[in-house]
Amino acid sequence: xxxxxxxxxxxxxxxxxxxxxxxxxxxxxxxxxxxxxxxxxxxxxxxxxxxxxxxxxxxxxxxxxxxxxxxxxxxxxxxxxxxxxxxxxxxxxxxxxxxxxxxxxxxxxxxxxxxxxxxxxxxxxxxxxxxxxxxxxxxxxxxxxxxxxxxxxxxxxxxxxxxxxxxxxxxxxxxxxxxxxxxxxxxxxxxxxxxxxxxxxxxxxxxxxxxxxxxxxxxxxxxxxxxxxxxxxxxxxxxxxxxxxxxxxxxxxxxxxxxxxxxxxxxxxxxxxxxxxxxxxxxxxxxxxxxxxxxxxxxxxxxxxxxxxxxxxxxxxxxxxxxxxxxxxxxxxxxxxxxxxxxxxxxxxxxxxxxxxxxxxxxxxxx
Amino acid sequence: xxxxxxxxxxxxxxxxxxxxxxxxxxxxxxxxxxxxxxxxxxxxxxxxxxxxxxxxxxxxxxxxxxxxxxxxxxxxxxxxxxxxxxxxxxxxxxxxxxxxxxxxxxxxxxxxxxxxxxxxxxxxxxxxxxxxxxxxxxxxxxxxxxxxxxxxxxxxxxxxxxxxxxxxxxxxxxxxxxxxxxxxxxxxxxxxxxxxxxxxxxxxxxxxxxxxxxxxxxxxxxxxxxxxxxxxxxxxxxxxxxxxxxxxxxxxxxxxxxxxxxxxxxxxxxxxxxxxxxxxxxxxxxxxxxxxxxxxxxxxxxxxxxxxxxxxxxxxxxxxxxxxxxxxxxxxxxxxxxxxxxxxxxxxxxxxxxxxxxxxxxxxxxxxxxxxxxxxxxxxxxxxxxxxxxxxxx
Numbered sequence: 001x002x003x004x005x006x007x008x009x010x011x012x013x014x015x016x017x018x019x020x021x022x023x024x025x026x027x028x029x030x031x032x033x034x035x036x037x038x039x040x041x042x043x044x045x046x047x048x049x050x051x052x053x054x055x056x057x058x059x060x061x062x063x064x065x066x067x068x069x070x071x072x073x074x075x076x077x078x079x080x081x082x083x084x085x086x087x088x089x090x091x092x093x094x095x096x097x098x099x100x101x102x103x104x105x106x107x108x109x110x111x112x113x114x115x116x117x118x119x120x121x122x123x124x125x126x127x128x129x130x131x132x133x134x135x136x137x138x139x140x141x142x143x144x145x146x147x148x149x150x151x152x153x154x155x156x157x158x159x160x161x162x163x164x165x166x167x168x169x170x171x172x173x174x175x176x177x178x179x180x181x182x183x184x185x186x187x188x189x190x191x192x193x194x195x196x197x198x199x200x201x202x203x204x205x206x207x208x209x210x211x212x213x214x215x216x217x218x219x220x221x222x223x224x225x226x227x228x229x230x231x232x233x234x235x236x237x238x239x240x241x242x243x244x245x246x247x248x249x250x251x252x253x254x255x256x257x258x259x260x261x262x263x264x265x266x267x268x269x270x271x272x273x274x275x276x277x278x279x280x281x282x283x284x285x286x287x288x289x290x291x292x293x294x295x296x297x298x299x300x301x302x303x304x305x306x307x308x309x310x311x312x313x314x315x316x317x318x319x320x321x322x323x324x325x326x327x328x329x330x331x332x333x334x335x336x337x338x339x340x341x342x343x344x345x346x347x348x349x350x351x352x353x354x355x356x357x358x359x360x361x362x363x364x365x366x367x
Numbered sequence: 368x369x370x371x372x373x374x375x376x377x378x379x380x381x382x383x384x385x386x387x388x389x390x391x392x393x394x395x396x397x398x399x400x401x402x403x404x405x406x407x408x409x410x411x412x413x414x415x416x417x418x419x420x421x422x423x424x425x426x427x428x429x430x431x432x433x434x435x436x437x438x439x440x441x442x443x444x445x446x447x448x449x450x451x452x453x454x455x456x457x458x459x460x461x462x463x464x465x466x467x468x469x470x471x472x473x474x475x476x477x478x479x480x481x482x483x484x485x486x487x488x489x490x491x492x493x494x495x496x497x498x499x500x501x502x503x504x505x506x507x508x509x510x511x512x513x514x515x516x517x518x519x520x521x522x523x524x525x526x527x528x529x530x531x532x533x534x535x536x537x538x539x540x541x542x543x544x545x546x547x548x549x550x551x552x553x554x555x556x557x558x559x560x561x562x563x564x565x566x567x568x569x570x571x572x573x574x575x576x577x578x579x580x581x582x583x584x585x586x587x588x589x590x591x592x593x594x595x596x597x598x599x600x601x602x603x604x605x606x607x608x609x610x611x612x613x614x615x616x617x618x619x620x621x622x623x624x625x626x627x628x629x630x631x632x633x634x635x636x637x638x639x640x641x642x643x644x645x646x647x648x649x650x651x652x653x654x655x656x657x658x659x660x661x662x663x664x665x666x667x668x669x670x671x672x673x674x675x676x677x678x679x680x681x682x683x684x685x686x687x688x689x690x691x692x693x694x695x696x697x698x699x700x701x702x703x704x705x706x707x708x709x710x711x712x713x714x715x716x717x718x719x720x721x722x723x724x725x726x727x728x729x730x731x732x733x734x735x736x737x738x739x740x741x742x743x744x745x746x747x748x749x750x751x752x753x754x755x756x757x758x759x760x761x
Contacts, residue, residue, distance in 0.1 A: 020484070061487070068480040068487045090430035218427040219369040222490040225426075227371070348488075355485045 005361060006135045008123045008295070009147035010035015011043050013334035013350040015105070016064050017145045019112050020354035023066035024362060028116035034123045034138065038115060040064075041105045043149065047169040048098050051189045051283075056096050057214065057250060060089040062347045063101070064108050066354070072096040072104060092213065126299055126330070128323045133330055143329040143361050145353070150335050150345070151292035154284045156181065168283035174199045175278035179271075182283035183209035184247030190283050191268065192258055200267045204274055210248035216343045220244070229342060230316045234308045237339070241311065244342055245288070290336055314340040317356040329360045368475070369427045374491025375417040381493055381500030382474040383410045386467035387507050393463070394511075401455040403511050405448065405463055410504065412444055430476065437468045520560055525550070532568075536561050556580050556603075563588055573599040574612070581631060585610060592616045597641070600625040600653075604632040610639040618666065619645045626651035629675065636660060647685070650676045663687050668694040669708070672701045673733075680706055690714040690722035692745060695735040695755070703727060704738035711745040721752050729755035736760055 005021065007014045010033055021031055037043070056062050060073035073089035076096065088094035096104075109115070123136040132142040159165045159181065166172040168186045174197040180190045183205040194201045219225030229240060249255065262268035274280060289310025290296040296312065299305065305322055306313040312332065315321050318340035319331040331337075333353035337344035341352045370378070383406070390406030421428070421436070441464055448455055479486045483493050493500060520539040525548040532552030536542060539558050544566035551569045556577045564586040568574045574590030577583050577600040589611040590597040597612035597620070598605075605625065612622045622641035625634050626649075633654040640661045641647040647662035651674040658681040662669040669685035672678035673696035680701065685692045685708045692708035695701035706727075713724035721730060724746025729735040733755045742748050751757045 023484075067484060069477045092429050222369040222371070222488055223374070223492065224369040224371045224490045352485075352488050355488065358484070 004142045005031045006133070006138075006141035006144045007031065007033045007147055008126060008135060008144065009149055009334070010037060010040055010118060011147065011149045011334070012040055012064065012105075012347065013149065013353070014145070014147035015040035015109070015114065016066075016347065016350040017147055017333055017354040017357060018114060018117065019064055019108055020066040020351065020358050021361065022112040024358040026361070028113040031117045032119055032135075032138070032141070033114070033117045034119050034121045034135065036120065036122055038118050038120070040109060040114065041102055045102060046171075050169050050171050051186050052193045053098055053189055056098065056101055057185055058095070058347055059092055059214075060085075060094045060096070062096070064105055064347065066351070068351075072100060075104065076100060124295060124298075126295060128303060128328075128330070132328050133323075142327065143331075143357070143364070145331050145333055145357050146296070146336070147333040147350070148293055148295060148336060150286035151289075151296075152287045153282075154287050155282050156284060159280060159282055162280065164278065165280045165282055168281050172279075172281065173197075176200065177277040178202070178279045178281060179204050179274055179277040180281045180283055181205070181274070182247060182285070183207070183249075184283065184285060185249045186285065187247065187283035188249035188255060190281050192255070194281070195258055195262045195267060201262065201269075202275065202277060203268070203270045204272070205247075205270065206272060207246070210246060211251040212248045213250050214343070215248065215346055216244050220342055221348055226316070226341070230340075234313075238309050238311065241338055241342060247285075286335065288335075293336065296336060308339075311339045312336060316340055317360070318344075318353040319356070319360065324360075327364065329357065329364070331357045331360070333357075368430075368487060369490055370422070370425075371490035371492060372418065372422045373497070374489060374493075375422060376414060377493045377497030377500060378475055378479065378491040379413045379417055379471075380410070380504045381479070381496065382471040383413070383467070383504055384500060384507070385470045386463065387504060389466065390463065391507065391511060393459070399454075400515060401453055401460070402463060403515075404451075404453050405444075405455050405460055406467075407508055407511075408447055408451070408453070409440075409444060409464065409467055410508075412440060412447065416440065416443075433468075433472055433475075520562070525566060533571075536563070542566065556583055559583070562586070567591075570594065570597065570616070573597075575599070577601070577603040577605055579603060584608075589613075593620045593644075596621045596624040597644070598623045600628065600634065602627055602631070604628060604634050606635045606637075607639060608635075608637050611641075612639065612644070613642040615644040621645050621649055622647045622662070622665075624649050624651075625653045625655055626674075628653040629677070641665075646671050647688075649673065650678055652676055654678065656681070658682055660684070661686075665689065668692070669711075670694065671696065672699050673697045675699055676701075678702075679704075682706060686710050687712065690717065690719075690724065691728045692726045692742075693728070695727075695729045695733040696731050698732040699734075701729070701733065701735045702738075703735055703740060705740065707741045707743070708745060709741075709743040711747075713746045721750075723747055725750050727757075728752070729757050731755060734758065 007017050060071035061068050063072045073085040073094045076085040085094055127134045132140045133144045134140050153167045168190050174194045178194045178199045179202045180187050181204045191201050259268055290312045318337045319329055323330040333350050335345040337353050341349045343349045387406045390402040393402035520541055522541040525544040527545045527547030529549045529551055532550045534554045536556045537558050539560040541562040543564045549567045553570050554575045559581045562584040567589040570593040572595045574593045574597045579602045581604045583605045585607045587609045591614040593615050594617045622644050629652045636657045638659050643664050645667045647665045647669045648657055649671040653676050655678040661684045663686040666689045668691040669688040670680050671694040676699040678701055680703045683706045687710040689712050692711040708726040711724045711726050714722040726742040726745035727749040730752040736758045738760045
């Protein structure tokens, strides 16, 4: 394969990287994308459908375009011929619907020629070699972005093997009495879904969830907050990442009122323990740490890369310092890139990594 | 957006470029410095607020906050414009500010993210474009300042002592008299943008004559011995401040006469003292604001706004006029407010019924609007003659 740039991972983080590279002037012929499904939204679509998500948590900036403007609010305003989405966006109140988001992904897929670069392949190994990286058996590439996604669904050990248990991100219906384990966005969505389906719900959680509009405080999405994060020592950084990965969901009446109504009717309560419900929904998110991803685990072991606890150490630009130099780049996007950007598992985080990857590719004279 | 301090400053400066260029263009178009002064002040206020206030108080700035912050900046800017005496007309100045605000919003939300991909991630920093934008603003301001300095009219100092006139000022300049500087024989101004300050004039016919010249400033001038007018303006626009006109050499001499300038920028007569003469301050077909002057002992009228003039007489003190204190005549439109007119005497030697000691008089289709004037010991108070109207407000 003669292409110089590889994106390993065909999900949304890989797609954002691809769109950004194309925006930066690279042609489909210069980029190879390796993934298992040509639809970049396939995995995300399945998970959103499982929790019956209707609106995005992200605001107008939560899209796959390489530039923040025009975002989905502008697109909606144009389509509906109304300035209401723009006003909502200016007030941080615009949350695109899942349909709008998926439509937009489809449009970009066509516009940027994603399918021309896509290769149906599961890459098991990436290895540094002279002048670049060997990507599985598909050749050597000078610049590689690993956009591997989450390494799997997290299930608490005490729930493993229990036939009543289903993970929130797997397709499921609702029984009459349900216990939802977890307290993040997925759990909150499941409380409302199950109540709407007529079930009685027990929220099983060990601590109260935080209420935040986005996954992280807003300054952490820009250099203002990141400067402090990047300057902190490894121990502080891991502490910080652990603290901010605690479950949260947005504030607002649309969340509180149905729960308050159900609580008054005796259909919703909070408990610290499971208590024999018909169905247990584990809204406990994803596995964390590079060790859960075989490709990353092998990469770290083969090259003795620096890690801190479960995190692979990256530069602020989201690349692997030991394997990146003037002539080649190995970068990470998505959840495993949290060492560079705490909200790496969001669309904004994917763009953060993609823009810096593009900068490196463009800055490399032997591109 | 969560701006870094550098991001705020770079964004502010880069978004200031279009208004700055607009200010330059407007300054050229109207031949005045206020658009550039205003643009520079807007930039300075913005940078000051960014550094001293916004960065500390706003770790995250939602888009909607731009509106109240813009209104607050406008208020501060207007206060500074008044304090610094920048002569910016309200409408165009508001237009420039509103345009600048809109440009800043469009740039911040649309243009900057388009041209600099990581604008949002970088907290508003513009990469290499940031210092370039800042440098461009500084270069434009420095260039404008250089032009302003280079085109300043030269200052000519008039030494103490008597100088034989008439002095003819036929190019833009500042004529500043040292204490004791006297010109005998009058001063004639025929060029725009002339300033005459601290000069005593002993007139022959007119004391100071302004002919076909605009933006002329006469400050702290003293005129005596005029046969015709102490200050005589034809086809010109002038600002006359703190003058003294006295001791006319002829019973028909006038204090200040501004005429035939209705199509030019309004003139201002402020803080002058006029003693004696036929008419104290008179306008014919001109736009004039006459305020805070002291006029006394005139023999025809104290202040006259006439022959289709449009004028304001405000807070003047007119005393001991013979015939009429303040006059609005010949289809003029006059706003006469908060003046003090006292001791107006009837002109018994005249058989003219309109000269029977009226404090304020309107004649010949003129329309005078009166508000809060103090009329004391005049032979008669107010009257309208010959299709003129007096409207009282308040």
